[in-house]
Amino acid sequence: MAGNNTDQPHPDSHFDVVVIGGGIQGAGVVQAAQAAGYNCLILEKNYWGSGTSSKSSKLIHGGLRYLQSWEFSLVRESLRERSLLLSLAPQLVYGNWFYIPLYKGSRLRAWQLRAGLTLYWLLSGCRSDARFKVIPPAEWPELAGLKTAGLKKVYRYRDAQTDDAKLTSAVIQSAASMGAEVCSPAEVIAAESTPEGYRVLIKTSVGQRTVHCRFLVNAGGPWANRIARRITPEPGHLEVDLVQGIHLLLDRKISDRCFYLESPSDGRAVFVLPWYNTTLLGTTETGFDGDPDQVLPTAAERDYLLGILRHYFPDYDGRVCGEMAGLRVLPKATGGFHQRSREVEFVENSHYLAIYGGKLTGYRATAEKVLERIGKKLGPASAGRRGDTCRLPLTPAAEQP
Ligand SMILES: Cc1cc2nc3c(=O)[nH]c(=O)nc-3n(C[C@H](O)[C@H](O)[C@H](O)COP(=O)(O)OP(=O)(O)OC[C@H]3O[C@@H](n4cnc5c(N)ncnc54)[C@H](O)[C@@H]3O)c2cc1C
Secondary structure (H helix, E strand, O other): OOOOOEOOOOOOEEEEEEEEOOOHHHHHHHHHHHHOOOOEEEEOOOOOOOOHHHOOOOEEOOOHHHHOOOOHHHHHHHHHHHHHHHHHOOOOEEEEEEEEEEEOOOOOOHHHHHHHHHHHHHHOOOOHHHOOEEOOHHHHHHOOOOOOOOEEEEEEEEEEEEOHHHHHHHHHHHHHHOOOEEEOOEEEEEEEEOOOOEEEEEEEOOEEEEEEEEEEEEOOHHHHHHHHOOEEOOOOOOOEEEEEEEEEEEOOOOOOOEEEEEOOOOOOEEEEEEEOOEEEEEOOOEEEOOOHHHOOOOHHHHHHHHHHHHHHOOOOOOOEEEEEEEEEEEEOOOOOHHHOOOOOEEEEEOOEEEEEOOOOOOHHHHHHHHHHHHHHHHOOOOOOOOOOOOOOOOOOHHHOO
16 A cells, blocks of 8 residues: 555654554544544554454445434434445445335335335435335346245335445545555554553564554454553443354355345345345344454354345355454443444543444544544644545545556
């Protein structure tokens, strides 16, 4: 990657902001803070997006199903971000049609879905070319072999897909192009509070280095609480549940379109998506209490997803050619994971902020909220504003000059 990317930060460097974790949230924060004029460093222990940010369903969406849990402001914000990303990153974020079949016995009722899709369309700005519709039965045979026995209605609506890892790298590249120092692999092994902020000890492929910052951002995703424990004094943490979600890759593309399916066993939404020349099938929600570096799909999760695929596409003969597992960070609570809020939460103290949860889609909006808090603590940046994340284009790394 171009810019100031090195695997070894300059010894004893001083920064306004150091960000730990090069997933989408860390990438967003370093881009926003560097654009605002702060002098920033981001540290990633593996490669950009190597954590959850390359294991998502790769949807840039408002989250139709979050309307069922009344998360209207999250859906509204995400739809706004979707529309912005479609224009800022046209090579990385692209619209597609999503099909929802309703069968005799489906838990979701046609009136509920119609109400949800209407609201979704209203919240996304009522674009006439993105209006949902009912697919007439005469067109059902064109739906890639979707089971028609018991099929009552098929709805189609508009949403967007991305390549999550490439999107993360593009945001990192945007920060680097404005002068941020971006280091990977670089693992934060300890940090200590100082009168000015924090001293941060980093392990790189060539040894250890120390940097100083006025503000420390913990964007460690599922590792956030482990990172917090490496900081002296411990800055506090949020009680969370880590929830594993897997995807299977199947070697034959079912369709260029996307399918939003109701799991017959538990009613959860499961997606069947085109992904390059394969099919991406996911996801699951399985409680996880191990080491986030060791997250792996289980046999029960594979069976669950393949069972749903076979149920809806009985003649599909693609084979599993890959799999991935990621971890959601959800606020600790009792009850099902499916109903938990997907809103981002922060834990802060005077020179520190940790990000918990949130969505890939909303990373830019989250970063702007973090930036507002950094601004309150540090005051205006000494350098002038270098850009505005609402306007900075994002291009895939391979296509950059
Ligand atoms: C199965 C699944 C599907 C999802 N699907 C979608 C979707 O379709 N659309 C959507 O909008 N959202 C989706 N999400 C949510 C979204 O993927 C996540 O919210 C987002 O990727 C989290 O990004 P993050 O930067 O917080 O965490 P991560 O991407 O996990 O980044 C944290 C990074 O910190 C690094 N790190 C850890 N410890 C250290 C250390 N000591 N030093 C340096 N670096 C360290 C890790 O290596 C990692 O790269 C999904 C989530 C899951 C689990």
